Amino acid sequence: MHKFFVNKANxxxxxxxIDGDDVKHIYKVLRLQVGDNVNINNCEGEEFLGEIDEINKKQVIVKIIKQLPLNNESNIEIYLFQGLPKSSKMDLIVQKATELGVKEVTPIVTERVVVKSELGEFKKVDRWCRIALEACKQSKRSLVPKINTPIGFNNLLEFLKQIDLIIVPYENAEGYGIKKVVENINKRDVKKIAVIIGPEGGFDETEIETLKNLEAHIVTLGPRILRTETAGFVCISLLMYELGDIGG
Structure with missing residues (x-):
């Protein structure tokens, strides 16, 4: 059944x-008609079964039938901090991180970031938000993750003070991975996890030392060097398998 996110005020x-781009999508692409059932999400995690009552070129009106006992969110909150990559790689990162169930995605500007958060990068945030919304519809998530504007490394350090577990994949780490991290923590105490991924050039050694001082777990993801757009997916998947809802 098709799902639409509708602001609670609507x-x-x-x-x-339903208004905006979804209207045209409903009657032109999906070819839904009056009487068809759809799922409505109020952008705050509540789901409803609805029946299309009226369709015009500006608005689709849906009659709410009942609230659904549905919540597809993970029991852990993962905050992805992604070293700002070149080109359109961030589009893919936002899309797949959303599908995997992250709570928030924040691009970060580290020492070796090539694109130094120029104005153009901030303008991309609107597009990343749209990508996250579409990924939510496809993956049947109950909440749309927040996509933040790029921040500097020092701002990242402030946010990490609120986090229960900090994971930093690093190409020079050896012998210590996600499995060992999970073995050494009390799972019940972990609700908020930060995954911090370096840009194409990796982290500067001083950044790694700073993160170590915040008790971050500097981990290896295996013997092969992963691209920046791959490392986050792998790390999040492993954490969701060990602590979340992937794998049954």
């Missing part, structure tokens, strides 16, 4: 009002 009693 849900009034037993009616949901």
């Amino acid at each position: 849900i009034d009693n037993d009616r949901a009002f």
Whole structure:
């Protein structure tokens, strides 16, 4: 069944009002008709079963039938901090991180980032938000992850003070991976996890030392060097398998 995210302000009693790009998608691409059932999400995690009541070129009105006991979110919150990559790699990173269930995605500007967060990178945030929304629809998530504007390394350090577990894949790490991290922690105490991925050039050694001082776990993801856009997916998948809801 097709799913649409509707701002809570556009849900009034037993009616949901869909507008924007979704309207054209509903009647031109999906070819949905009056009487068809759809799922409505209020952008705050609540899901409803609805029936299309009216379709016009500006708005689709959906009659709310009932609330659904549905929550596809993970029991852990993963915050991905991604060293800002070149080209359109961030598009793919946002899409796949959303599918995997991350809570937030924040691009970071580290020492070896090639694109130093010029104005153009900030303008891309709107596109990344749209990509996250579409990925949520496809993956049937209950919440849309927050996509933040790029931040500097020092701002990252401030945020990490609120985190239970910090994971930093590093190409020079040896003999210590996700499996050993999980063996050495109390799983019940871990709710918020930061995954910090370096850019194409990797982390500067001083950055790694700074993260170590914050008790970050500097880990290896295996004997092969992964691209920046691959490392995050692998790390998040391993954590979701060990602590979250991937793998059953």
